[in-house]
Amino acid sequence: MGKTQSVLEKKGYTIQKEMENGVIATDKDGDSFVIKEINLETTDAEKIFSEIGPLLEINHPHIASYKNSFQDGNSYYVVMDHCEGGDLSQKIRDRMETGIPFSEEQIMDWLVEICMAVKHVHDKGLLHRDLRPQNIFLTRFGTICLGNFGRVIKNVERSSENGALAYLGPEILKGETYNTKSDIWSLGCVLYELCMLQSAFTAESTIKLTSKILDGVYPSLPESFLPELRALLCYIFHQDPSIRPLAGEILATPFIISFLTKKSEKTLKKLQTNLDNLRALADGLERVHQGTTIGSLAGGVIGAAGGITSIVGLILAPFTLGASLIVTGVGVGVAVAGGATAGVSNITNMVNQSTDRKAIKNIIIEFQEKIKSLVTSIQVIAEGLETLRASVSFDTGSDNSTSENLSRVGARIGRGLGAIPELVRLVQVANIGRVVAQTARAVRVAEVATGIFSAFFVAVDLYFIAVDAKEIHNIRQAKANRQSVDTSRLEVMDTDSTTGLNPEGEDPVAEPKPEVKSETMKFIQTIRQTADQLQESLMELSDIIALIPKS
Numbered sequence: 001m002g003k004t005q006s007v008l009e010k011k012g013y014t015i016q017k018e019m020e021n022g023v024i025a026t027d028k029d030g031d032s033f034v035i036k037e038i039n040l041e042t043t044d045a046e047k048i049f050s051e052i053g054p055l056l057e058i059n060h061p062h063i064a065s066y067k068n069s070f071q072d073g074n075s076y077y078v079v080m081d082h083c084e085g086g087d088l089s090q091k092i093r094d095r096m097e098t099g100i101p102f103s104e105e106q107i108m109d110w111l112v113e114i115c116m117a118v119k120h121v122h123d124k125g126l127l128h129r130d131l132r133p134q135n136i137f138l139t140r141f142g143t144i145c146l147g148n149f150g151r152v153i154k155n156v157e158r159s160s161e162n163g164a165l166a167y168l169g170p171e172i173l174k175g176e177t178y179n180t181k182s183d184i185w186s187l188g189c190v191l192y193e194l195c196m197l198q199s200a201f202t203a204e205s206t207i208k209l210t211s212k213i214l215d216g217v218y219p220s221l222p223e224s225f226l227p228e229l230r231a232l233l234c235y236i237f238h239q240d241p242s243i244r245p246l247a248g249e250i251l252a253t254p255f256i257i258s259f260l261t262k263k264s265e266k267t268l269k270k271l272q273t274n275l276d277n278l279r280a281l282a283d284g285l286e287r288v289h290q291g292t293t294i295g296s297l298a299g300g301v302i303g304a305a306g307g308i309t310s311i312v313g314l315i316l317a318p319f320t321l322g323a324s325l326i327v328t329g330v331g332v333g334v335a336v337a338g339g340a341t342a343g344v345s346n347i348t349n350m351v352n353q354s355t356d357r358k359a360i361k362n363i364i365i366e367f368q369e370k371i372k373s374l375v376t377s378i379q380v381i382a383e384g385l386e387t388l389r390a391s392v393s394f395d396t397g398s399d400n401s402t403s404e405n406l407s408r409v410g411a412r413i414g415r416g417l418g419a420i421p422e423l424v425r426l427v428q429v430a431n432i433g434r435v436v437a438q439t440a441r442a443v444r445v446a447e448v449a450t451g452i453f454s455a456f457f458v459a460v461d462l463y464f465i466a467v468d469a470k471e472i473h474n475i476r477q478a479k480a481n482r483q484s485v486d487t488s489r490l491e492v493m494d495t496d497s498t499t500g501l502n503p504e505g506e507d508p509v510a511e512p513k514p515e516v517k518s519e520t521m522k523f524i525q526t527i528r529q530t531a532d533q534l535q536e537s538l539m540e541l542s543d544i545i546a547l548i549p550k551s
Contacts, residue, residue: 004037007072013079024082032082033067034147040074052078054124055149061372062117064137064147083145085138088190092133096197104225107194108259110136112251113144113373116380118187119247121146122180129178131186132167133193141366143373165206166199170214171241181241184250188236195221195229200237214239228255252384260377260384261548267374268545271538274367275531282527285520360460367534368453374541375446381548382439389433438544449537452530459526466519 004023005015013025013035022036038048055066068079088110095102114136121128128135129150137145169185172178192200200218203209212218216239221230232253238244250256 004075007075007077008035011070011077032084033079034064034082036078036080036148038076038078040071040076043076045076048076051126051149054126058120058124060117060120061369061376062113062144062146063120064145080147081145083137083147084140085142087138088133088136088194091138092193092197101197102194104229107191108229109263110144110194111191112256112260112263112377112380114146114187114190115247115250115256116376117144117146118183119251119380121149122183122247127178127180128183128186130164130167131183131190132164133190136190139369140362141369143369163199165209166201166213168213169241170216170239173210173213179241180246181244184236184244184247185241187247188233191233191236192218192221195225226255228253248383248387251380252387254388257381257384260381261545264374264377264381264545264548267370267377268538268542271367271370271374274363275534275538278363278527278531278534282524282531285527286524361457364453364456364530368449371449371537371541372446375442378442378541378544379439382436385548386436435544435547438547442541442544445537445540449534452533452537456526456530459523459530463519463523463526 008015008023008025012028013033014027015023015025016032017024019034022034024032025035026032040048052066052069056069058066064083065081066078067081070077091102118128118131126149128146130148131146135146135148137147139145167186167189169182172182189200196219201209201212203212216237218237221233223230232245232250235243235245251260
């Protein structure tokens, strides 16, 4: 670990915690990353290098970003995002302890996000190779992120370490080549575990476990689950890989499209709520600004700091369930006491502002995370509808298909998932061409939103930098004022004994009040402009979602 620590320190990382096959480390900005170390002496370096390049280029809301990689001797380091929400294996263990299963809605929510990630990986010509709950992570906001790609971390094709064997498809145990359908088998194992809080294939020995997987013997899901979900699992666990569905085919099934549509509508409502809160922040910030001593040096250094503290408290309140209102109360109290304690040092507050800056950014980071996921869902829905339409056209030679023809196609495309009526309704009712055409518009909305987020991050940094600079100025000004007062008192003998004025007729102690521009009001204006711009993005996405047929 000493060598690793030294290497990472040279690259600007500070190790915070050790973990399996790597460490959690922070960079100079305080952002957290997971850094995996790969021993090139025991790994196929050529395969690693060929796969890490494409991974570094992946930008997907449900795949943990691979930020960087570098080599030091026989060690190769891979830097990826740290997902602070833990992983699905921990979520499953927590539910096992309480005995409370996941809701079917939660299972479906995770399933579609994992499927979207797997589809994107397969579309890039890559494989995951180690798809299990330990490698499916959650952000602090609950978004699924697929990580720890098998070949990049270690060769798991024939590995039984850490329970990996229970997630391997029968073709791999027979010595066949790992392919996309092998990832799909592992996906089925994850889905089963989310439903039942236990592995689909368990045994007391490796030999017996291998036998169970080869036979495809597993306890069926109870009938309380959606029939489409139970049927999907049966097809995923087919012994013949060619019969298993692709990730794109899973996402194109009618019941998945229907769920994704409802999920998109809910996400849109959550984004609107966040936007309303953002506007409320600006209003509350302005009210506090008008009632505090912020911007004035008359109350001393602590007065200004108190105003800033109370403002930060109000900014964070809607996103911390009101807990930060305590900060607001403390800030106002400090501001009131400012005049009496102007000489107290404010260094602690300046240090804490870096934390406040990050907390404010997290508000927009969550918005950014969810809107990217929403746009990806719209793309997947459009692709699914297009797949259904193309299948119908191929089978009948026309888009004007009858219900009888659709049922015949559904038996093939729907893979017997019991959703023929839904398939008929989707293809007959939906204006599929219009939905597909609007997908490019949704992507443009996401690109514009990304620019808005970037501008807001800059504004947040500039605001707090200005606040830091102002506090430093205030501390120096307060010190200078005290020194000036002391000097004036020493020179009082030179003043007119009758008027108390110096020879020029001026008050020796009086100081002109400096004119201070309000950085807070500028920041308020930026918040409102950002909210208005994001509102336009939400309105466009709402128009697109409205085109999708609702069940």
